Amino acid sequence: MALGSGWRSAALALLLLLLGVLQAGAQEGILAAFSNGTASTIKEFCIVYNSQWMPFPKSLRNATLYQLQDLTNTTLCNSTDVPPEGIKDNLVVVMRGNCTFIRKAQIAQMNLAKALVVASVDSIFPPSGNQSDYEELKIPVAIISHIDVLSMEKMLGKQISAALYSPPVPPLDYSILIIFIIAVVTVALGSYWSGIEDPSSGNSATSDYRAPTSGGDKSEALSATLTPVTVVVFVIVCSVMIVLLYFFYKWLVFVIISIFSLAAAISLYNCLAALVKRIPYCKCKFPFHNRRIEIRLVLLGVLCVAVSAVWVVFRNEDRWVWILHDCLGIAFCLNFMKTLKMPHFKSCVILLILLLIYDVFFVFITPFITRNHESIMVEVAAGSGSGSGEKNTGNNLMELAVQPLAHNEKLPVVIRVPRLVPSVATLCGIPFSLLGFGDIIVPGLLVAYCRRFDVRTNASSIYFILCTIAYAVGMVLTFVVLILTKMAQPALLYLVPCTLITSAVTAWSRKEMKMFWAGSGYEMINPVGTSEEAVEAH
Template structure:
């Protein structure tokens, strides 16, 4: 049952295989009251630097008079007031047309900047620049609540300045992501080997033979063959396309699946520790079975933890810690329960998912109407209109806004530790998809089991883990140099596969490593043991 739940969750978890750092496009509106003794306030805005970059400091920015027209959405030329908007920092409401359309009307009426007020959570504005001229005035989103607060605190005569403090190229959140990823892969792979060989015995005794046969059944039920690998990748591709077009509905399905899978995974990870506790071993009957009280308490605890995450999943300040703990438990449980039977299946899985990753990050923009990556759009909580989950209005299509900007819970999230606008705009995060841990982790786990089969002193496991760490370092280097989202498997797959292949070839074990002969040997041992027991028990039965 635990494996089934983990598999369903993994089908969603592998949707996001790209690692990306959420490069902040936050800006600051420095608002000053022109009335005496009303002071100065700063507000968070979001902008798209590809349109019109903001000055990097307040000293280099120009101050303009604010003109607040939240009674209009500025979608028609007739929305411009008779007194004009020349040289103004204009504030209008979001809706009915694209951001670019609003900017086009504003700049042709000589406005100096445009702020679009939204009742939802603010985000970076986007649109298809191929259909319109590129805005040459700053365009940003601001919370409508902030506009109301500004008028209440600063009065009706306000001057404003837009600027965006520089974000450090390197942030220590990358190091934390690295430690979580490498640690999870190493521990999950080591646990996978111990779980299989710590409980398997080839002794011909009846009780041990039964245990061996049960383990063989579990193994065959949780094994990815080449055929199932291909089917799995096809399902993942279909799911991410569906999420792209129907994000605001399917995101809640993904949240529910993750909550269930996370509770099961956390239970499976903690049950081994709880069973070492010498207390609360008493049992009580329940429908012809006996349940230990301590395991019942553990199940309630894991369910409560998962429910707590569901209830507070949008509280960025602290819930990311709980989310990451559940995510690590999910990855560990998946790597422990799913087995790759041979290196051949590992190669097929990693290569197909590498193609999948690169396609949806780099090639999919050529097929989307807003020319954005499907992978990045889904990871950022967007959809086919650019902001499916936040109700943007693009290409003349109106999308109903939703109450929250829900995110897919299939990434490890670590807040950036150094950012000058964090206190105003909230916490930007660095992200790593679960798939970037699980997919290479399955190969590392196979190396660990192969080491145990052939008594090779963990040489494959150690080298493949190091190769994974090197691949992560290359990913982060590319991330920093390009300042854009990176498909991590582009670096992880070559590093791990080449390392394993070279190791097997240099040790002259490629044929065994490729075909998984260790599993065939184990099955033959089990068969021999079974035949021996049948021979021993046959006279007694007569």
């Protein structure tokens, strides 16, 4: 299971999918249903809504009770769908499809309904639509599973009163702290690993800066290096891929799951093998094709494949599989930072700035381009695609922060930590805070370069330490803006300036900017001594 060019291609393909939108918050709510308008029999059901539309009361005590009118035999796309008796002062339940959510809400509002709930037989997501349209809405709009509507009538009968509310979500949650720790520790550990000696190969981190001595070594070095040209191509492919995901999410998500399961198994193996090889016991080998292979490494490979297979089978079991998923994700990030080498600071600058532009464009600019004025990045991160409730087919959008509520497939390219929202989580599933792998790996490549530069110049880890601290500061800034705005944030918007500026200032203050910028284009005359002279290698 040695890491080869096939693994690198799969890993690059996976990273380009989603650089990550840090998300926290919730758009879930509760429909409290009463039999005959009394509190003697009450049932609660999960609903989802768009927080930018009409706000919901924060508690059942503050919510208004309405008579529920079941019109699930119609989609309410035309005024003729309104029954002769009207829908005035009622909470109306209609079926999803044939027209937009905005259109349904406008008809309900024109006919003096007090609230609209759309029943969906597919996965439920918060509704979406043009801002100019939903700003005119004066009634709450929510989505509910059609199965829950049938269950509600079976348990409570036909005469039902109902109220809509959404319990508040605390702005600070333990999940944010856990994500912070995971991100910073992963970046620090992966970068440090990138700079230490590998006893299994006999090569040190300093060899990354020396000119190749053979054609084979040169080929291997190039296959693990992002040059400025490959950086530009990489970002272009990123852009194409996320657009494809936006339009063809239902099919491409399974391709991503397949790639991740393979990449995760290989990454976990390489991370654990680095530890196992340091154990001086149980080194029994057996011959295989003119080679001798350690039995313990074969067993380790089988174990890693089995772990990845367990994740594939139980990937939608949110209550516990997120732990396994995060472990595989951390291994993937660590192995990626260890394997992919940035040859110089110039490549780091080009990569981080281009991906920052990419991230900001697909989060903040695409709402001005898409038909429904929604962010492509957030839709893909949330597990949906185009369609957005504008047609009868396709998933609806989720703008903010929670994971999809039904068993639709999710992109496995994020660190996921469940939030502590027990009142809603019991009904709606577990909401998660998310951080994309790209928000760990992309700045991590710069931190790893700083670590290798420290090793090369015998700089006592000054670049590595300061850049890691800068990454942590960038994460804190991301959390602060996330909490203040209550909107999904492109973390690279804060991580890139913090890490790039810190690295550049450090190199400038130490009068090493030229060497730091050129990277492997320079060779130390005496890398282990005190001399700081450098000459150009090529």
